[in-house]
Amino acid sequence: MYRASIVFWGTFLLLQLLHCGMGLDNGLALTPPMGWMSWERFRCLTDCELYPNECISEQLFRRHADLLVNEGYADAGYEYIIIDDCWLEKDRDNKTQKLVADKKRFPNGLNPLADHIHNIGLKFGLYQDYGTNTCAGFPGVIKHMQLDAKTFAEWDVDYVKLDGCYANISDMAVGYPEFGRLLNATGRPMVYSCSWPAYQEDAGEMPDYTSLKQHCNLWRNWDDIDDSLESVAQIMDYFGKNQDRIQPHAGPGHWNDPDMLLLGNYGLSYDQSKLQMAIWSIMAAPLIMSNDLAAVRPEIKDILQNRKVIAVDQDVLGIQGRRVLSKNQIEVWSRPITPVVSNNQHSYAVAFASRRSDGAPYRIVFTLKELGLHNAAGYNVEDLYDDKSKLGIFRPANQFITRVNPNGVTFYKFTAL
Numbered sequence: 235m236y237r238a239s240i241v242f243w244g245t246f247l248l249l250q251l252l253h254c255g256m257g258l259d260n261g262l263a264l265t266p267p268m269g270w271m272s273w274e275r276f277r278c279l280t281d282c283e284l285y286p287n288e289c290i291s292e293q294l295f296r297r298h299a300d301l302l303v304n305e306g307y308a309d310a311g312y313e314y315i316i317i318d319d320c321w322l323e324k325d326r327d328n329k330t331q332k333l334v335a336d337k338k339r340f341p342n343g344l345n346p347l348a349d350h351i352h353n354i355g356l357k358f359g360l361y362q363d364y365g366t367n368t369c370a371g372f373p374g375v376i377k378h379m380q381l382d383a384k385t386f387a388e389w390d391v392d393y394v395k396l397d398g399c400y401a402n403i404s405d406m407a408v409g410y411p412e413f414g415r416l417l418n419a420t421g422r423p424m425v426y427s428c429s430w431p432a433y434q435e436d437a438g439e440m441p442d443y444t445s446l447k448q449h450c451n452l453w454r455n456w457d458d459i460d461d462s463l464e465s466v467a468q469i470m471d472y473f474g475k476n477q478d479r480i481q482p483h484a485g486p487g488h489w490n491d492p493d494m495l496l497l498g499n500y501g502l503s504y505d506q507s508k509l510q511m512a513i514w515s516i517m518a519a520p521l522i523m524s525n526d527l528a529a530v531r532p533e534i535k536d537i538l539q540n541r542k543v544i545a546v547d548q549d550v551l552g553i554q555g556r557r558v559l560s561k562n563q564i565e566v567w568s569r570p571i572t573p574v575v576s577n578n579q580h581s582y583a584v585a586f587a588s589r590r591s592d593g594a595p596y597r598i599v600f601t602l603k604e605l606g607l608h609n610a611a612g613y614n615v616e617d618l619y620d621d622k623s624k625l626g627i628f629r630p631a632n633q634f635i636t637r638v639n640p641n642g643v644t645f646y647k648f649t650a651l
């Protein structure tokens with residue numbers, strides 16, 4: 235009996251140890267996280283007298299949580315309300331060394347905000363930084379990792395974005411996994427978003443994606459997005475050029491993150507908005523908006539809430555798509571999705587992205603074979619941006635013709651038969 239119990243507990247402890255060593259494994263983010271985050275649109279606006287509706291404050295996040303629900307985004311799958319940088323006091327609490335939310339802008343601390351977010355069915359995300367300071371200069375976690383992980387759990391945080399300013403890049407490969415373990419050790423499940431590879435890539439170092447996907451639910455690979463087509467195009471180019479080493483590492487529980495959705499802001503036209511949404515879905519990107527949800531025009535809201543496009547992003551197989559070819563400045567981006575039919579033939583979402591700006595919609599013709607679609611029984615094709623258009627059945631030898639607006643996209647689902 236005594237021996238059996240020793241064997242039992244020994245095995246139990248060994249499994250626990252192995253489990254810890256194996257990394258995050260928190261069961262979260264089985265599809266790319268969806269939600270809203272403050273940074274791209276609201277940056278570090280902290281003057282609430284001058285900008286009462288825009289400053290980083292409890293009010294901004296309550297308002298956006300309510301809008302996420304009342305404007306239909308939550309029904310479409312958007313779930314996380316994430317506070318980015320500039321929410322902190324410049325100093326930790328003198329006695330406890332705990333982080334303190336800005337006392338003027340978050341006068342009740344973070345718990346009542348978290349409660350409100352949870353009460354309306356959403357989840358709560360928070361930004362911090364692995365280094366001595368956040369990118370905007372507020373205190374970072376490095377010397378208080380255990381305390382901060384515990385504090386996040388006390389604040390009922392569901393999602394942590396850990397940035398990498400003011401830190402030694404060479405420490406990150408050890409430090410980020412360590413913070414992930416501390417988050418896990420709190421017993422509260424928290425999605426863990428790591429910025430560590432973006433800093434390594436910037437410094438010309440190759441991130442270890444095998445380690446990343448073991449320790450993080452998502453990670454920023456590269457530069458910050460800005461409110462322009464140029465920025466979207468640069469990110470597309472980065473992911474296209476580096477897809478061989480980046481794409482294979484995405485999957486349920488661990489995602490590449492090309493950064494926030496710009497839709498609803500100043501920089502993207504209607505067509506360009508469709509373009510970002512389509513390409514982000516092909517990339518299995520987290521769909522994290524950063525906009526003023528009260529000011530999103532109806533036609534842009536329709537794109538953000540397009541159920542068919544969101545279904546591509548959230549496809550259960552979690553295979554990230556790739557830029558498969560480029561002809562006359564029309565790039566073809568394709569992603570294998572469900573349903574999968576006999577002979578392991580996938581269905582595909584295919585986006586034709588125009589990098590042209592020469593006026594008329596550009597007509598382009600591909601055979602399905604050229605697009606990499608080889609299922610002999612063919613595909614049922616539908617336009618993901620046009621509910622009424624059913625294009626019918628196409629087989630591998632058939633031609634597929636599409637007309638793409640300048641800097642725009644056409645986006646189709648090829649359902650394997």
Ligand code: GLA
Nearest residue numbers: 273318319368369370397458
């Ligand atoms: C970095 C990150 C951004 C944002 C800012 C905040 O630049 O990449 O996403 O969080 O810091 O300061």
